[in-house]
Amino acid sequence: MTEPLVSRMRAFGTTIFAEMSALAVRTGSINLGQGFPDTDGPAAMLDRAVEAIAAGANQYPPGPGVPDLRHAVSEHRAAHYDLAYDPDGEILVTVGATEAIAASVLALCEAGDEVIAFEPYYDSYAASIALSGARLVAVTLRPVDGRFTFDPDELRAAVTPRTRAILVNSPHNPTGTVFTRAELSVIADLCQERDLTAITDEVYEHLTFDGVEHIPLATFPGMRERTVMISSAGKTFSVTGWKTGWVCAPPPLLTAVQTVKQFLTFTAGAPWQLAVTYGLRHELDWVAALRSGLQDKRDRLMEGLASAGFEVLRPAGTYFVQTDIRPLGFTDGLELTRRLPSLAGVVAIPTQVFYDHPERGAHFVRFAFCKKDEVIDEAVSRLKRLTKPPTSPTSSARCQRGGWVR
16 A cells, blocks of 8 residues: 555654653653643632533534633733734634644645744644645754854845745743844844744743743734734643643734634634633733742752753743753763663653754753652652763763853
């Protein structure tokens, strides 16, 4: 039988997250790979979902989303970012941010178009772009002074007459970078100069640390009308399994995205939408406490990883810490992470799988810190089993502004 999968998707097999999570289950390892919390969201919000099911909210809700949730999202955008979106024509509820991204790319990109994304990038970006028939053009984020950033000249050089859109993820998975106002200004200026649409993945918008501010690209002059702004409840409220996200965009862009979305899933689950409505209006203090707790967990994991011999880069947001494995004598993150369960009983994610140029990220491995303290501590204890080959130089770890270094 010939290969039944269409050619444009043959490069996309089982995701690295599925592979590593299955490896964790099979080996009984601690899973610091996939980014999901091991604790639940706010109890009162969870109760609202149960109440919604019991009250009969179990049939199709409106295609654009439950009106009350669209109003709550509108209120949230206005209160946090001074952005006004009409809940009845500029907000669309989706089955998580992943669907929102796919629907946006499919709606806005033709075969032969180009879409710029910053590598390393979340793996669904490449798949969505391939499904559309467009081509992903990667601009590499590199560590500078302890954080990942891009070269503005490289970004400008990546734009061609075929460039249709730029996908901007900040706070950024998997590096933990939160783009600065200056970096976002470069992107905004380029979008306006070259008439590009921005698709912004902002699912970690509330999970930033050390007082670092998340700034939506849509807040820059001239950008609201050319930005598809995406977020979700999953990371904000620790309910990743609810798959409830949303798009905020001006009517022409939103109509395009909704036209595609209606033929993907038509609508999202009603009970979760009703519960998230409550969360956006009543549980943001809980989110602030979550953010503070995650910052402590980040520091706990960073210190532990450094004591185990990794070079650790300090993330300003998200669930993730990037490590350089070369001080331990390793150079291939994919090889190491596949061996790590037998070496140390821990699962992590090799960052190189998120690159178009995997050699640029081969020495990075990503660990998630959205776990209970005792899980982090046990994982660190196990990782200390890793030993350096005899030829590897030894050095001590120290902490400096911008991150842990060796």
